[in-house]
Amino acid sequence: MIQIEKLRKVYRGRGREVTAVDGVDLTVAEGEVFGVLGRSGAGKSTLLRCVNLLERPDEGRVVVGGRDLLALRGGELRRARQGIGMIHQHFGLLASRTVAGNVAFPLEVMGVPRAERAGRVAELLDLVGLTEHAKAYPARISGGQKQRVGIARALAGRPKVLLSDEATSALDPETTASILELLRDLNRRLGLTILLITHEMEVVKRICDSAAVMREGRFTESGPVPALLARPGSELARGLFPLPPAEPRDGTTLVEVTFTGGATDEPFVSALARKYALDVNILGGAVETVGGERVGRLQLELPGDPAQNAAQLAFLRESGLAVEVRNPGRVDDPAQAGPVQEDAR
Ligand SMILES: Nc1ncnc2c1ncn2[C@@H]1O[C@H](COP(=O)(O)OP(=O)(O)OP(=O)(O)O)[C@@H](O)[C@H]1O
Numbered sequence: 001m002i003q004i005e006k007l008r009k010v011y012r013g014r015g016r017e018v019t020a021v022d023g024v025d026l027t028v029a030e031g032e033v034f035g036v037l038g039r040s041g042a043g044k045s046t047l048l049r050c051v052n053l054l055e056r057p058d059e060g061r062v063v064v065g066g067r068d069l070l071a072l073r074g075g076e077l078r079r080a081r082q083g084i085g086m087i088h089q090h091f092g093l094l095a096s097r098t099v100a101g102n103v104a105f106p107l108e109v110m111g112v113p114r115a116e117r118a119g120r121v122a123e124l125l126d127l128v129g130l131t132e133h134a135k136a137y138p139a140r141i142s143g144g145q146k147q148r149v150g151i152a153r154a155l156a157g158r159p160k161v162l163l164s165d166e167a168t169s170a171l172d173p174e175t176t177a178s179i180l181e182l183l184r185d186l187n188r189r190l191g192l193t194i195l196l197i198t199h200e201m202e203v204v205k206r207i208c209d210s211a212a213v214m215r216e217g218r219f220t221e222s223g224p225v226p227a228l229l230a231r232p233g234s235e236l237a238r239g240l241f242p243l244p245p246a247e248p249r250d251g252t253t254l255v256e257v258t259f260t261g262g263a264t265d266e267p268f269v270s271a272l273a274r275k276y277a278l279d280v281n282i283l284g285g286a287v288e289t290v291g292g293e294r295v296g297r298l299q300l301e302l303p304g305d306p307a308q309n310a311a312q313l314a315f316l317r318e319s320g321l322a323v324e325v326r327n328p329g330r331v332d333d334p335a336q337a338g339p340v341q342e343d344a345r
């Protein structure tokens with residue numbers, strides 16, 4: 001649905017150059033919710049703005065719904081962009097218009113006849129649960145309701161794709177949850193493909209099928225969320241399951257295991273302890289539900305150095321767990337591993 005190849009965007013000015021997006025490849029399948037996670041300045045907004053050509057990339061290809069956007073001009077480009085809705089952190093509502101008036105605005109711009117407009121506005125307000133607030137002005141509604149107006153407005157042109165730039169960053173956790181729920185619902189009911197950017201792990205956890213971590217204009221990892229979480233060295237996994245700092249004591253092996261799906265029901269720690277007559281020390285851990293699937297991470301300390309624990313580590317791997325040894329100098333030390341790359345589904 002969205003296909004981006006080797007995208008580059010450089011901002012130039014006053015003898016200074018900032019490469020905001022530095023060769024990003026991204027595929028978002030139809031009906032998928034894809035999240036791009038990254039710190040401030042990573043280039044997330046620039047990337048998003050290149051998808052609907054609010055920003056013109058310096059290099060690369062942007063294909064949305066099978067159309068190469070950079071090859072389109074005039075009316076064709078306008079129509080293609082109508083198929084891409086966008087929502088923002090600060091809503092951007094017109095204060096002088098009611099909720100209904102704000103939703104009607106893009107319809108007016110698109111030239112939808114007045115007679116059709118009222119029906120379409122009612123339909124859109126119903127979709128986002130704002131029918132009762134149609135006549136309210138933005139100053140009189142909550143942040144969550146404002147974002148609902150933003151979403152209704154973005155859907156006015158019946159887009160197939162919705163771009164979301166930190167849509168929940170200005171909202172409290174409970175309101176964030178309800179907006180994410182709405183986006184998930186629209187994704188399912190309308191088959192809407194959603195590309196969202198965020199700096200909140202919670203957003204990825206709640207609604208993303210796939211995700212990427214962006215840093216200094218590049219993706220450092222990307223793929224289906226459960227697969228990323230199960231990958232040793234994944235920044236996403238570390239963010240979602242913050243574990244105590246890894247400082248192995250002498251003569252011990254410090255190991256982090258990630259388990260998904262069926263492996264969450266297996267008592268692998270006690271099985272390991274019994275099989276090898278080991279005193280396994282659990283240092284930390286958490287289990288989360290991600291995309292309806294249980295994913296967990298545990299930090300374990302085993303007596304003996306990693307070489308002495310080769311059979312034990314193999315046992316854990318054979319139990320279907322992702323195993324990461326945190327003793328320094330190991331080949332599977334994430335600091336020495338390259339970027340994680342998983343094919344998007
Ligand atoms: N219009 C612009 N002109 C010049 N530099 C820009 C412009 N927009 C963004 N930049 C620079 O490009 C880089 C990426 O910015 P961008 O806004 O895409 O990051 P971001 O990941 O969205 O950050 P945030 O989380 O703070 O919104 C930054 O170094 C920023 O200063």
Ligand SMILES: [Mg+2]
Nearest residue numbers: 044045046165
């Ligand atoms: Mg931004």
